[in-house]
Amino acid sequence: MTNYKNYFGFSKEPFAQDIRIEDLYPLPGMEALLDRFLFAVKLSAAAVITGDVGSGKSTSLRYACSKLHPSEFKIIPVIANSGTVLEMYRQIVLSLATEIKANSITKVTKVIRSLILEIAARKEKPVLVIDEAHLARLEVFAQIHVLSQFEFDSKPVMPVIFSGQRHLIDKLLYHTSRPLASRVVGKTHMEGLKLKDMTGYINHHLEIAGVKDRLFSDEAVLAIHQGSGGLLRRANALARGSMVAAAKEECSLVTAEHARLAATELLDS
Ligand SMILES: Nc1ncnc2c1ncn2[C@@H]1O[C@H](COP(=O)(O)OP(=O)(O)OP(=O)(O)O)[C@@H](O)[C@H]1O
Ligand SMILES: [Mg+2]
Structure with a gap:
């Protein structure tokens, strides 16, 4: 060629695909996304970002994450796929720079919850960021809620940010995802x-x-x-x-x- x-x-x-944060073009939807992202983080709630393929979701997420100071926040980035809950949990554990041998959801959930509390005890806020979330199985949405709530649901510790294609919303509205969906305080759609x-x-x-x-x-x-x-x-x-x-x-x-x-x-x- x-x-x-x-x-x-x-x-x-x-x-280039790996464009640096400081080189980003100010897309019209980027600030609206950042507002909702930061609002959800502040309330330890959830936010949803949707958009067509290649509309700039992952890059805008990168931009939003760059606004969180690493001394105050621990970003836990995962890329969803159509795998099991356990596979998703393994990604979360890996993002936390640990390995885990346990094979039962109950045990892995316990480990992740104690890691989250350890982070919180260091006065950092864990932020779970799930990209390609439309690919996740429905049971993943039901389980994520369990991960991030403490003290009989009264204490949300970890904000969750979902990003994916439009049908992510349908998965969040499914009845088993409702507890998690009810934590959503902001949603934004990346337009062409x-x-x-x-x-x-x-x-x-x-x-x-x-x-x-x-x-x-x-x-x-x-x-x-x-x-x-x-x-x-x-x-x-x-x-x-x-x-x-x-x-x-x-x-x-x-x-x-x-x-x-x-x-x-x-x-x-
Ligand atoms: N703010 C920006 N400034 C300049 N270029 C950008 C910006 N946002 C995205 N891009 C460009 O657009 C490309 C596609 O963006 P991105 O990968 O974020 O889209 P996406 O919505 O996550 O796509 P997919 O649906 O495939 O996951 C990037 O590789 C980058 O080149
Ligand atoms: Mg993407």
Whole structure:
């Protein structure tokens, strides 16, 4: 593939997945998400973040977590899958930098609860952050509630943040998840970007990768916006693909035609 990076003079890969917190573009939904996240953390309650694939949920979560000082908070990040409760619990234990040999839910629950109390005793607040939560089995939602409540349910110790695709809400509304769902004090949905934000978003990514010149025509941005529905990961792929197509033709301006060519390379085009 043509080296578009050299052709356009980037100092690093543009539209990178591991973008640094300090380089983030201020997405319209990011502050609303942060407010709800911090509110839930303050009350030791729960918050829910939903959004389509590639809308910026995990990155915004990373941003929100960065606002919690490590001397006061112990973030417990887990990525849900369709595994058993025990598998989820093992991830939690691993996040707490411990290993566990026990094989029964009762024993592992006891261990995690005592680890949570140890953290609280150090005057830190444990914060459980579950990404891809829509994948979790229903029984996981029922069990998580047991983990985080103390003294006959009167003392919530650990806030829980859920992030996932839209149908996460259905799982939280299922009757066995209700005790946990009743702890939710804020929910937010990451929308696709509007056209004006897409222009800002693309230019921002170009700039942090070392290119300040205007590389995309207005029509190219419009085509990327339409082709991505405003969703960031897809917009990244289209922008990168468009630059490859433009560099191949030795064009210094990326056009809508380049964006259309890029779209034909994506699986769901
Ligand atoms: N605030 C931001 N500023 C700049 N780029 C961003 C920002 N948020 C997300 N991105 C870009 O969008 C990409 C997709 O974001 P992210 O992985 O957070 O989406 P997601 O909603 O978690 O996706 P999935 O549904 O697949 O889990 C990131 O890899 C990053 O390149
Ligand atoms: Mg994600």
